[in-house]
Amino acid sequence: MLEIRNLHVHYGAVKALKGISLAVGSGQIVALIGANGAGKSTSLRAISGIADVSSGEIIFDGIDITNKPPHVIVFAGISHAPEGRMIFANLTTRENLEMGAYLRKDKGEIRKDIEYLFSIFPKLKERINQPGGKLSGGEQQMLAIGRALLARPKLLLLDEPSLGIAPILVKTIFQKIVEINKELQTTILLVEQNAHMALSIADYGYVMETGEIRLHAPASELAQNEEVKKAYLGM
């Protein structure tokens, strides 16, 4: 579904990605793990078109989407719940969700999708008319995931869904991610620092280190890898 070939991204003189290649198959959950600053978020930003690619290719569903404007990439079927959640603090929860469905014209279906979302994240329903800025961290995370889902993406990019969330909620959020993957058949590329959690739900995993892919293997294998255990699983 998604294939990245030899991708390079620079921020000024800083090389953020030094030629990474990865593939995400249809229906999979793929985890991208690694330390802070390894280039995980940059990879997602390059895919969704908000970071400039200096060289390499990003192919989605057979189409080259490298350096296309973000709204074109959303239209192609990729949506991105970004690092730091980026909830519109000045818009209500409902308006935030409606922005997620910005490119869709099927009003009735959007309403149904919002109802479905409330069944996954009941908390959001209680907050429907409140400004996004008034929501708690966990609620904002649910809103960010929900908002990204409302585009009805084929591929969902999730950046650190566990960041800043109470530990008890982290588990819930990961359960919901699996639910979304199974029930909506949404393919997911997941960036996480919580490697243990990420590998427990993923089909396949990539380990990033200073802008490069260090290792990749099926998630269960990766979780058993001695190097990974030591560096990222704290064992």
Place this chain on the structure above:
Amino acid sequence: MNQLLQQIINGISLGSIYALIALGYTMIYGILRFINFAHGDVFMIGAFVGFYSAPHISKLVGGSIIFSGILVMLLAMLICSLLGVTIEKFAYKPLRSRPKLTVLITAIGVSLFLEYGGQLIFGPDPKLFPTIVPSMAVVDTQNLVIGSNSIVAIVTAAILMLILRFIVFNTKMGAAMRAVSYNHQAAALMGININSIISFTFVLGSSLAAAAAILYSSVYPSINPLMGIFPGLKAFIAAVLGGIGNIYGAALGGLIIGLTETFVTGYLSPTYRDAISFGILILILLFKPSGIMGKFEAEKV
């Protein structure tokens, strides 16, 4: 008593015109975080569109002066929208990723270009704006004369502001505008085409400036290519006073500046009018730079 009422009506009339211009400053600031100093000159162009088109339009539609007045205003709004979008495309868009100061200086350049280009094309001498709104006294008693011009200005401005409010707070496009003004990147990730939202904002701002120009020139019918400078600066003060980026603030700021100016003119002396407006700007920048309705915004890192 009547004199007070007179000043209040005059003040609201002038204030609602300032408010219309201020809305353009504040919306463009909200989306792009810079002051479009050419905005007052877009206002001037609106007046000249009215000046040149009004005789033709009234000949074309014949008798109905109200209908032709509306047409003149719509034409000015259309042409200024195109002008605003063009300015953005050619002057500001190429500088989108540059420091804001660069764009600000460019805006001053565009402003001078329009002012002196206007002198070249329209001629520097003042022209008499044609009568679009029939000028008559609606109320005429002791010390109180309410002209139809003032009433038309107040009512038209109120209608336009209500339409704007509806667009910004009750439509998808308006929600997208607010989303873009909060965070460009997050808005882009929603599939919002940032460039079309920016163009749309320039359409709204410039057309309000054009409408303001028609109303203003009906009250003060001497027009010239430098006429946009002072109303532009006053509206800028109004936008800052109300809280730049806040559309309610712009409307409120416009009314406050309009009322203050007419009161100073009426009770003190016209000489102090401009000084007091700029005094307000200095005070607000010193003591409450976020304005009356603006919120303190921490610099994003």
